[in-house]
Amino acid sequence: MQEQRRVKGRPQPPMGLLRRLDAIARAAFPAVTTVLLMVLTSTPVGLPSALPAVTLGCVFFWSVFRPAAMSPPICFGMGLLQDLLGFAPLGTGILTLLLVHGLALRFRRFLVRQSFLLVWLIFSGFAAGTAALGFVLVTVLNLRLPAVAPALVQFALSAGFYPAIAALLTRLHRAMRRAEDLA
Numbered sequence: 069m070q071e072q073r074r075v076k077g078r079p080q081p082p083m084g085l086l087r088r089l090d091a092i093a094r095a096a097f098p099a100v101t102t103v104l105l106m107v108l109t110s111t112p113v114g115l116p117s118a119l120p121a122v123t124l125g126c127v128f129f130w131s132v133f134r135p136a137a138m139s140p141p142i143c144f145g146m147g148l149l150q151d152l153l154g155f156a157p158l159g160t161g162i163l164t165l166l167l168v169h170g171l172a173l174r175f176r177r178f179l180v181r182q183s184f185l186l187v188w189l190i191f192s193g194f195a196a197g198t199a200a201l202g203f204v205l206v207t208v209l210n211l212r213l214p215a216v217a218p219a220l221v222q223f224a225l226s227a228g229f230y231p232a233i234a235a236l237l238t239r240l241h242r243a244m245r246r247a248e249d250l251a
Contacts, residue, residue, distance in 0.1 A: 098137040102126040110153040119154045121225035125233035127165050131172035132179050133241055143169040157209040164198040195226035
């Protein structure tokens with residue numbers, strides 16, 4: 069008896085150069101957009117720096133909704149860039165972003181199924197924790213007690229900017245999923 073195999077649909081074509089470039093671009097998109105936002109927000113405008121707030125929101129969002137594109141080495145690089153752009157003591161941004169990334173990955177399955185309001189509240193807790201950790205790290209590294217106001221402003225900016233950041237990144241994430249479904 070002869071075995072008959074039926075192929076449903078068209079066979080998958082071999083991956084060409086354009087498909088590979090498209091896959092690489094989609095994989096790098098979260099990191100590239102985060103770095104671009106970091107550079108844009110680091111421009112001096114006379115207001116408190118939104119750089120850590122934007123970076124924290126982007127790393128949290130991509131760690132929850134596209135963790136393969138936001139790996140620990142990428143978070144390390146972003147933390148280093150944040151420290152360099154923000155003239156912060158080296159290591160503070162690295163440590164806080166790696167901790168947020170790790171915690172977001174740990175609670176990812178829970179966070180993905182929750183409403184935006186609950187995710188925002190949880191992110192606000194993360195922002196408070198990173199502001200406190202940043203305050204402690206700056207205290208230890210400078211060997212003196214700094215003012216508390218910058219940490220409070222950092223928390224307020226992080227929690228306040230997250231809805232706008234999440235709205236923008238959600239649209240980008242949906243567009244990426246649609247493109248992946250078509251590919």
